[in-house]
Amino acid sequence: MSIRPWRDIIRRPSRQIMVGNVPVGGNAPITVQTMTNTPTEDVKATVEQIRRCEEAGADIIRVSCPTEEATAGFKQIVRASTVPIVADIHFHYKRALEAADAGAACLRINPGNIGSSERVAEVVRAAKANGCAIRIGVNAGSLEKDLLEKYGEPCPEALVESALDHIKLLQDHDFHEYKVAVKASDVFLAVAAYQQLAEAVDCPLHLGITEAGGLISGTVKSAIGLGSLLWFGIGDTIRVSLSAEPEQEVRVGYDILKALGLRTRGVRIVSCPSCARQGFDVIRTVEKLEDALSHIRTPMSLSVLGCVVNGPGEARETDIGITGGGNGKHMVYLSGVTDHHVQDDDMIAHIVSLVEAKAAEIDAGRAVSMDVTHGKHS
Structure with a gap:
């Protein structure tokens, strides 16, 4: 076979x-x-x-x-x-x-x-x-x-x-x-x-x-x-x-x-099912992010992992990622690289702003590419 x-x-x-x-x-x-x-x-x-x-x-x-x-x-x-x-x-x-x-x-x-x-x-x-x-x-x-x-x-x-x-x-x-x-x-x-x-x-x-x-x-x-x-x-x-x-x-x-990789529209969220190791409430966080990011049409990926067991590995494969840490302080990854920390209270709004900025960056890059393809730039 x-x-x-x-x-x-x-x-x-x-x-x-x-x-x-x-x-x-x-x-x-x-x-x-x-x-x-x-x-x-x-x-x-x-x-x-x-x-x-x-x-x-x-x-x-x-x-x-x-x-x-x-x-x-x-x-x-x-x-x-x-x-x-x-x-x-x-x-x-x-x-x-x-x-x-x-x-x-x-x-x-x-x-x-x-x-x-x-x-x-x-x-x-x-x-x-x-x-x-x-x-x-x-x-x-x-x-x-x-x-x-x-x-x-x-x-x-x-x-x-x-x-x-x-x-x-x-x-x-x-x-x-x-x-x-x-x-x-x-x-x-x-x-x-x-x-x-x-x-x-x-x-x-x-x-x-x-x-x-x-x-x-x-x-x-x-x-x-x-x-x-x-x-x-x-x-x-x-x-x-x-x-x-x-x-x-x-x-x-x-x-x-x-x-199945057949269409890419909007944010693809990779998230864990949550467990006792989680550094923040993964379930509620994902629910809020899905709602807050529903307006994004640009294809991109976001990982939301509650702890550092699988978190870093998943975050390396996504455009933006966050992994749970101790004392309400969590690591943010940009393009797979550790970048900065964010506190619990600011996490949702911060991630939404990062996604929106990344979407704008991707869209701008596509616009330039289209202009070049159609001969608008040398």
């Missing part, structure tokens, strides 16, 4: 499509998505929620359009958003037509659920006319009756067959700007279905473990399922489905990608 280099992730080759101005598939970064949970008819509340998701780093946001009133407000929502908006459509093909005309970057729809071939053709024409992509969303909880009768229960083969049937409906109308999801709440079922689908198609794949659960349990399930697939190169865009606020889904999505 051949073993790959231990840190290599070789992504599955796929076609690239555009969701608004965001590329999905090919060699584009893996995008992070979420979905609003406000009534779409309430434009103000929906836009406010979208703002929070944008701040958290969402690349693409999905909005449900179940009624004519919802699609009436959809146009204002699209105009107010700085990221592409996907219209979530299930059975009413007219909602898809309305959403496409209202500026949807993508339609989440299963072509086989909206009726006749003529209706599918209408949706495809609207998508082409408005530059919309389409996401086919197969779900183990809503498989077609004929497939359930054929296979007896939801299984990887049933999910993949459903996806291929929906793909054919689009291809029959010469539409190829689509991505596909085969989601299930069962981690094993979802992973196996995506593995089979990845071998059968060349389109981008949207990953998700659906109905994953609450913030903690759903994060664990999603990390196992999505992490397994991403580790083996499968997946071009992800949504972490949690019974939590949508911005939390975005943060968890980035944490999964950061853990």
